[in-house]
Amino acid sequence: MKKILYILLLLPFLSFAQTKKPNIIIILADDLGWGDVGYHGSTIKTPNIDKLSKDGVILNRFYAAPICSPTRAGLLIGRYPNRVGIRETTIPPWSDFGLDTEEVTLPDVLTQAGYTNRAIIGKWHLGHNTLQYHPMRRGFTHFYGHLNGAIDYFTHKREGEVDWHNDYEPSKDKGYSTNLLSDEAVKCIKQYSKESAPFFMYLAYNAPHGPLQAPDEDLIQNGFDPAKGRFSGTEGGDESAESGNLGHGNTPKQTYAAMVTNLDKGIGRVLKTLKDQKIDDNTLILFMSDNGAAGNGAVNSHGELRGYKFEEWEGGVRVPAIVKWPSAGLVGGKQIEQVMGYIDVLPTFKAIAGVTAPSKLPLDGINMWPVLSGKTSHIDRQFYLGHGAIIDGDWKLIKDLGIKKMRMTDGDVLSHIPPDYSEKENLRTSNPEMYKKLLKEVAPYEAIEAKEEILSKGPKKGFKAPKDWKITKEK
Incomplete structure (x- = not known):
């Protein structure tokens, strides 16, 4: 009788423990290719990412935009980035463009769910000219990192000025x-874990995006021999480095591998800190890349896939992705084949956080928790990849829009994925009805017009970056 009474008294507390909102961490790698992680067969050792894939659920058909700023926009607003004029390019340093301030961001949504600490640590790349675009005006309570892309890893400079910040102020770290960035993530986790409210962290690494630079200890781990000298010049996407050949290994490929090694170590430190603070069980982690491998394979890998960054082939848009949340019953080692991606993050996390208020703007993303949790085996959906490309189930269409970067020689391409992950066979002629169906489906997405598109607002010539990239203008 006493035992029964004890259980009855304990039930409310057990219920609370089971429904407690998780801490949420998004770990975003920059330009990490499909074939650059160990669990996809990479020659680069990524033990911490590989462990995450074993402890979590592998999202085998997770899609991003084919380039940085569009993915970062869609990730935070749950809507296709062409709706906000961020379609084919990134926001350059000399632009006054930014993410539309009418958009509701993921940290805005989580504010409603009691997430009092909402940090962005790393690369913003969604507007830097005026304060209205600053991350701390877009729902975040803390910002540590850089506003632009492609900064020098050691000097933190872009266009001759240091782009490194702590909240609104320049940082001299x-x-x-x-x-x-890993240091700051560890520090914040330790701080936030002491509070009763759940926290949100968007850890947006700039690695392994160029310029190609790595610490010597990571270069040595990847076979660096000082006697052979360091590579020089802009080979391998090194054009934005402002510190000469500092951080170069013997070759660009070796240097890239060392950058991934360092990134993996940082992720390992984050995972260890969560465990040390005894909050790893109820922390929801999403790991992903912002697009596919950059370049032509000289330094990185798209694995079995076709294409690279900037392209809508699988190698440009299908990215390594893992989700981990032990207390919710996500079984480690499982692999999900559901088509999903960056625009689904906001609606999924919104549902998990228990926010029921309708969205201010219609979302393109879908709540994927029913599939992740196993309550639903599959959700039929279309997924627009941008620039004339769309997925409907296992069918994929890429329209030939005359873009040389896509290297399309036979017009529109219709593929079936799986089994043709390499998109070698064009099924357009043999499946005319499906081809017509996807042409019709992609048309409304292609017709979307934003109020304003990213423009360089004039040539780079004559541009002078603000001192320490400090934002002072309101509008």
């Missing part, structure tokens, strides 16, 4: 940027 010295060190390799990936290490500094």
Whole structure:
């Protein structure tokens, strides 16, 4: 009788424990290719990412936009980025463009659910000219990192000025940027874990995006021999480095591998800190890349896939992705084949956080928790990849829009994925009805017109970056 009474008294507390909102961490890698992680067969050792894939659920058909700023926009607003004029390019340093301030962001949504600490640590790349675009005006309570893309990893400079910040102020912190971001993430986790409210962290690494630079200890781990000298010049996407050949290995490929090694170590430190603070069980982690491998394979890998960054082939838009949340019953080692992606993050996390208020603007993303949790085996959906490309189930269409970057020689391409992950066979002629169906489906997405598109607002010539990239203008 006493035992029964004890259980009855304990039930309310057990219920609370089971429904307690998770801490949420998004770990975003920059330009990490499908074939650059160990669990996809990479020659680069990524033990911490591989462990995450074993402890969590592999999202085998997770899609991003084919380039950085569009993915970061869609991730935060749950809507296709062409709705806000961020379609084919990133926001350049000399632009006054930014993410539309009418958009509701993921940290805005989580504010409604009691997430009092909402940090962005790393690369913003969604507007830097006026304060209205600053991340702390877009729902975040803390910002540590850089506003632009492609900064020098050691000097933190872009266009001759240091782009490194702590909240609204320039930061003078010295060190390799990936290490500094990992340090800040660890510090924040330790701080936030002491509070009763759940926290949200968007850890947006700039690695392994160029310029190609790595600490010597990671270069040595990847076979660096000082006697052979360091590579020089802009080979391998090194054009934005402002510190000469600092951080170069013997070759660009070796340097890239060392950058991934350092990134993996940082992720390992984050995972260890969660465990040390005894909050790893109820922390929801999403790991993903912002697009596919950059370049032509000289330094990175798209694995079995076709294409690279900037392209809507699988190698440009299908990215490594893992989700982990032990207390919710996500079984480690499982692999999900459901088509999903970056625009689904906001609606999924919104549902998990228990926010029931309708969205201010219609979302393109779908709540994927029913599939992740196993309550639903599959959701039929279309997924627009941008620039004339769309997925409907296992069928994929890429329209030939005359873009040389796509290297299309036979017009529109219709593929069936799986089994043709490499998109070698064009099924357009043999499946005319499906081809017509997807042409009709992609048309409304292609017709979307934003109020304003990203423009360089004039050539780079004559541009002078603001001192320490400090934002002072309101509008």
